[in-house]
Amino acid sequence: xxxxxxxxxxxxxxxxxxxxxxxxxxxxxxxxxxxxxxxxxxxxxxxxxxxxxxxxxxxxxxxxxxxxxxxxxxxxxxxxxxxxxxxxxxxxxxxxxxxxxxxxx
Amino acid sequence: xxxxxxxxxxxxxxxxxxxxxxxxxxxxxxxxxxxxxxxxxxxxxxxxxxxxxxxxxxxxxxxxxxxxxxxxxxxxxxxxxxxxxxxxxxxxxxxxxxxxxxxxxxxxxxxxxxxxxxxxxxxxxxxxxxxxxxxxxxxxxxxxxxxxxxxxxxxxxxxxxxxxxxxxxxxxxxxxxxxxxxxxxxxxxxxxxxxxxxxxxxxxxxxxxxxxxxxxxxxxxxxxxxxxxxxxxxxxxxxxxxxxxxxxxxxxxxxxxxxxxxxxxxxxxxxxxxxxxxxxxxxxxxxxxxxxxxxxxxxxxxxxxxxxxxxxxxxxxxxxxxxxxxxxxxxxxxxxxxxxxxxxxxxxxxxxxxxxxxxxxxxxxxxxxxxxxxxxxxxxxxxxxxxxxxxxxxxxxxxxxxxxxxxxxxxxxxxxxxxxxxxxxxxxxxxxxxxxxxxxxxxxxxxxxxxxxxxxxxxxxxxxxxxxxxxxxxxxxxxxxxxxxxxxxxxxxxxxxxxxxxxxxxxxxxxxxxxxxxxxxxxxxxxxxxxxxxxxxxxxxxxxxxxxxxx
Numbered sequence: 001x002x003x004x005x006x007x008x009x010x011x012x013x014x015x016x017x018x019x020x021x022x023x024x025x026x027x028x029x030x031x032x033x034x035x036x037x038x039x040x041x042x043x044x045x046x047x048x049x050x051x052x053x054x055x056x057x058x059x060x061x062x063x064x065x066x067x068x069x070x071x072x073x074x075x076x077x078x079x080x081x082x083x084x085x086x087x088x089x090x091x092x093x094x095x096x097x098x099x100x101x102x103x104x105x
Numbered sequence: 106x107x108x109x110x111x112x113x114x115x116x117x118x119x120x121x122x123x124x125x126x127x128x129x130x131x132x133x134x135x136x137x138x139x140x141x142x143x144x145x146x147x148x149x150x151x152x153x154x155x156x157x158x159x160x161x162x163x164x165x166x167x168x169x170x171x172x173x174x175x176x177x178x179x180x181x182x183x184x185x186x187x188x189x190x191x192x193x194x195x196x197x198x199x200x201x202x203x204x205x206x207x208x209x210x211x212x213x214x215x216x217x218x219x220x221x222x223x224x225x226x227x228x229x230x231x232x233x234x235x236x237x238x239x240x241x242x243x244x245x246x247x248x249x250x251x252x253x254x255x256x257x258x259x260x261x262x263x264x265x266x267x268x269x270x271x272x273x274x275x276x277x278x279x280x281x282x283x284x285x286x287x288x289x290x291x292x293x294x295x296x297x298x299x300x301x302x303x304x305x306x307x308x309x310x311x312x313x314x315x316x317x318x319x320x321x322x323x324x325x326x327x328x329x330x331x332x333x334x335x336x337x338x339x340x341x342x343x344x345x346x347x348x349x350x351x352x353x354x355x356x357x358x359x360x361x362x363x364x365x366x367x368x369x370x371x372x373x374x375x376x377x378x379x380x381x382x383x384x385x386x387x388x389x390x391x392x393x394x395x396x397x398x399x400x401x402x403x404x405x406x407x408x409x410x411x412x413x414x415x416x417x418x419x420x421x422x423x424x425x426x427x428x429x430x431x432x433x434x435x436x437x438x439x440x441x442x443x444x445x446x447x448x449x450x451x452x453x454x455x456x457x458x459x460x461x462x463x464x465x466x467x468x469x470x471x472x473x474x475x476x477x478x479x480x481x482x483x484x485x486x487x488x489x490x491x492x493x494x495x496x497x498x499x500x501x502x503x504x505x506x507x508x509x510x511x512x513x514x515x516x517x518x519x520x521x522x523x524x525x526x527x528x529x530x531x532x533x534x535x536x537x538x539x540x541x542x543x544x545x546x547x548x549x550x551x552x553x554x555x556x557x558x559x560x561x562x563x564x565x566x567x568x569x570x571x572x573x574x575x576x577x578x579x580x581x582x583x584x585x586x587x588x589x590x591x592x593x594x595x596x597x598x599x600x601x602x603x604x605x606x607x608x609x610x611x612x613x614x615x616x617x618x619x620x621x622x623x624x625x626x627x628x629x630x631x632x633x634x635x636x637x638x639x640x641x642x643x644x645x646x647x648x649x650x651x652x653x654x655x656x
Contacts, residue, residue, distance in 0.1 A: 028154070
C-alpha cells in the first residue's frame with residue numbers, strides 16, 4: 001500500500017479508476033465515464049491501459065475546483081461485474097474504517 | 106492558566122477572517138489547490154483518506170474547562186462527535202468539512218484556541234511537561250518559557266518558511282515527560298552553580314525515516330538569552346538546511362552531517378551577532394509573561410484525609426489510585442492522569458461527551474484546568490486528595506478510569522491506515538488487539554511499566570523508535586507487515602530501539618508482543634526490574650530467540 005502520494009510513473013497492470021477527494025467536504029469520489037464525479041465506486045470509469053489511465057487522470061486533475069488530490073487506484077472486477085477496491089487502502093477509502101468509530105455514525 | 110491579552114485576541118480573530126476569505130476563494134476556484142495548500146496547512150488543515158483533518162494547538166498542553174467544552178462543541182457540531190489527542194499536545198478532528206472550517210476556527214478563537222503552528226514548515230506548537238507548574242521537583246514552570254517562545258515565533262516570517270517543520274519541547278524536571286531528546290530543539294531548564302536559571306540546549310533529535318537522539322549543543326544558556334540562542338540555531342538551519350530533498354531537510358540531518366561540534370561553532374558565531382540585542386529578555390518581559398499565568402489558591406490540606414483512608418479499602422479504587430494518581434507540589438493535592446486508553450478503544454480518542462464531563466470535573470475538582478500529555482492521555486493537575494474517591498467514581502462512569510497508565514495497554518499509536526493518507530499499515534486495530542490481550546489489569550500491574558508505541562509508517566507519528574516495544578507498519582507485496590523493535594525510550598535516558606528480526610504479518614503482531622512480554626517475565630532479575638532495564642542488561646538476543654524460535 002505505498003502511498004499514491006508517492007505515485008510517480010503511471011503504469012497500470014490491471015483495471016483501475018481515478019479517485020480523489022471532493023474539495024468542499026473531503027468526501028472520497030471517483031471519476032465517472034460521464035466526465036463527472038461520484039461518491040460510489042460502482043459509478044467509476046474503468047481504465048485498462050496506461051494511456052487511458054493518463055487521459056482519465058488528466059481530465060480529473062483539470063477539475064481543480066471540484067476535486068483534490070486525484071490519483072489512479074487499482075480495482076478488481078468481479079465475475080458479476082461488481083467493482084471492488086484493489087488494495088486495503090482503497091478498501092478503507094471506499095468502505096470506511098476497519099474499526100468502530102468512538103461515536104456511532 | 107495563561108490569560109491571553111488583547112493583542113492575542115485580535116490576532117486570532119483577524120486570522121480567522123483571513124482564512125475565511127481564503128476558503129471562499131478556494132471554493133470559488135479563484136485559488137488553485139496548489140496555491141491554497143500552504144494556506145490551509147498554516148491553519149492546521151490536512152487532507153486524509155476520507156476527509157479533511159483539522160489539527161488544533163493546545164500550547165504546552167494546558168486547557169481550561171471552557172476551552173475543552175469548546176473542543177467538545179466543535180467535535181459535535183462540525184465533526185463526528187469525538188477528537189483525537191496527539192503525541193504533540195494537539196487535538197485532531199477527522200471529518201471536518203472545508204466549507205465549515207472557518208466557523209469552527211471562529212468558535213475556537215472565542216476561547217483563545219487556534220490552529221496556527223500545527224502544520225507546515227514552520228515552528229510548531231512548543232510543547233512542555235504536562236505536569237508543568239505542579240510537579241514536585243521542578244526548577245520552575247517551563248510553560249513561561251514555552252509561552253515566550255510561542256509569542257516570539259508565532260507568524261514570525263523568518264520561521265514561517267523553514268526547510269522543514271521544526272519542533273521544540275521544554276522540561277523543567279529531572280524526569281523528562283516532554284520527550285525533549287527527540288525534538289529538533291530540546292530545552293532542559295535547570296540552575297547553574299550560581300543559582301541562575303537557564304537551559305541545557307539539545308539539538309538534532311527527531312524520529313521519522315532517519316531517527317536521532319538530540320545532542321547537547323550548550324550545557325547552559327541563561328534564560329534571558331534563550332530567544333537569541335534559539336534564533337541563532339534557526340538561522341544556521343535556515344541557511345544550511347537542505348531544501349532540495351524533503352527526506353534530508355530536518356535539522357537532525359544537518360547536525361549529523363556537520364557534526365555537533367561544527368554545528369555548535371556555527372551557532373556560536375551567529376549567536377555572537379544576536380546576543381545582547383533586542384532579543385535579550387529583560388526581567389520585566391519575563392515577569393509580564395509569568396504574571397499572566399494564574400495558579401490556584403491551594404488550601405492547606407492534610408496529607409492523608411479521611412476520605413482517602415476510607416476509600417483505600419476498595420481494591421478497585423486502590424488499583425486506580427496507585428496507577429493514575431501522582432505526587433503534587435502542594436500538600437494534600439494530587440495530579441491525576443485520565444487514561445484515554447480503554448480496553449478495545451482507539452488510543453487518544455475522547456468523545457464530546459467525555460470532554461464535557463472532564464470539563465465539569467475539572468471545574469469541580471481541579472480549579473478548571475486540564476492538561477494534555479504526549480502519551481495521549483489527559484490529566485487533572487490540581488485535585489485535592491479528599492476528592493479522589495468521588496473523582497474516580499465520576500471518571501469510571503464515562504470510561505475514563507482505566508487503571509493502565511504507564512502499563513502495557515497504555516499504548517501510543519498514530520491514526521494509521523484507517524485515517525492517514527501517508528500510512529502503509531493500520532495502527533489502531535493492532536493497539537486494540539493488544540489492549541484486549543493485556544486486559545487483565547492485575548497481570549498488567551505485575552508486568553509493570555512498559556510502553557508500546559505503534560506507527561503506521563516510517564514517518565513515526567506513533568514514536569515507535571522510542572517505545573520500549575516499538576511497532577512499525579510496512580508494506581510487503583500489498584500486505585501489512587510490522588517491524589518490532591525493543592529497548593527504545595523517550596525519557597531523560599532516551600534511546601532508539603533495536604530491531605529484533607524480520608517483520609511479521611498483521612495477524613501475528615499481538616502474538617509476538619505476548620512472546621516478548623513472556624520472555625521478559627522469565628528473564629527479569631526480580632519483579633522490580635522493569636522491561637526496559639532487562640532489555641538493557643541482556644540485549645535483544647534472548648527476545649529474538651523467543652520470538653523467532655517457532656516462526
